[in-house]
Amino acid sequence: MSRIMGLTGDGAVAYAVKQCKVDVVAAYPITPQTLIVEEFSEYVHNGEVHTEFICVESEHSAMSACVGASLTGARVFTATASQGLALMHEILYIASSLRCPIVMGVVNRTLSAPINIHCDHSDMMGSRDCGWIQVFVENAQEAYDWVIQAFRIAEDPDVLLPVAVNLDAFILSHSLEGVEVLDDADVERFVSTRKPVFTIDPDKPITVGPICFTDYFFETKRQHVEAMNNSPKTISKVNDEFAELTGRRYGFIDTYEMDDAEAAIICLGSTAGTAMAVAKKLRDQGKRVGVIKPWVYRPFPAEQIIDACKGLKALAVLDRACSIGAPYGPLCNDVTAALYKENVRLNVFNVIYGLGGRDITPFDIEAIFNETLEVAKTGMIREPIKFVGVRE
């Protein structure tokens, strides 16, 4: 049984966390993640959950407390954004390297300076090599659904990695949507309780985080890589079970009209919704366009993206972040590397858009589609990296 609730993106995350019977939440408020922590603290105050809610003095402390709690075998959640994620940076690596299956909501907001509270993906992209599984969602429903699935993925003994669920600042975090929520009992059955592989326990002492020099560090990192390599199997299994429970089918990527597309856009998060709406309009005009939306960003779904690109002649990769000094933006670096690795020759250009919350309109997307169609026709890329929506 399920029912529809009016929830913001942040509210959907808080509601999912409530249903997942989380043992510990340690968090520090930062715009636009604040609603998650606020709403969850209300659940704690009202006695609706029996979660240990730890108020900390910074995000660095928040993630540190999460690591400690997770090592005792607890199910742990936190949420942050922007500067808060940046302040957590060093502990992000410790959480993943100590194999703590923490789930975190990241409400993607740009990084200073100049100071700005609005959406882009530069916060998570700045930490994209931290060894976490990373998911990007398009709407509040997906935020709710992926948080529930995230606990199962993170806590699987074959994976044991933290999972970040990314949602766009304000566009999702503060927008009210109808979200189909599950019964508490269904969620409880689906996520069950965490069964830790190892725990810190005074009665059975182990040492966590000892010094590890040239003789063993590399082996430990290699295990971390293997855990990430193993995660697709678990992600698929969890997606399948979730589809059985809800009828909502998730995977590594979502596609729209890709079967016979000759030009396509690939992008993360809420922009994909706009891109699909524009693609529908252009399809009605007989233009063969499609959209690829990676749900899972780490592990990078190279195989699925390449598969979706079969028959495609041109691809625009939309990045809501810069990797200043790199060949492309972060997503385009990954996409081009994946294509090169599999020897797939495809006309790809990069679009940098929406920095600091600059709106991306259907008109912008339509222009990008038309340019991609032009590239598909001529094989000529005029601008390898195009900045859309910035004043000259």
Place this chain on the structure above:
Amino acid sequence: MSEESKPGWRSIPIAGILLEPGSAMKYKTGDWRAFRPVIDEEKCTYCLLCWIYCPDGAIIREEKTVRVNYDYCKGCGICANECPVKAITMVEEKK
């Protein structure tokens, strides 16, 4: 042990954890030492300041004297610096 004879990533516990308590004893850090503290028993007054100050617990307290556990002494020289009667000399380790 050479690097090759140590266990590989498939067979060690994950996350760099150590399952056996007290295993730091197995990690002998004496070979980090560039200078070795040598105690002159004639001068030593058994005041135990070296035993108190040693950050590695590498000064061993005997009945009437102290000695250095060279398996773990990293040669930091704090004991020699603290010794009020200059009974400890730092001698360069020769290969």
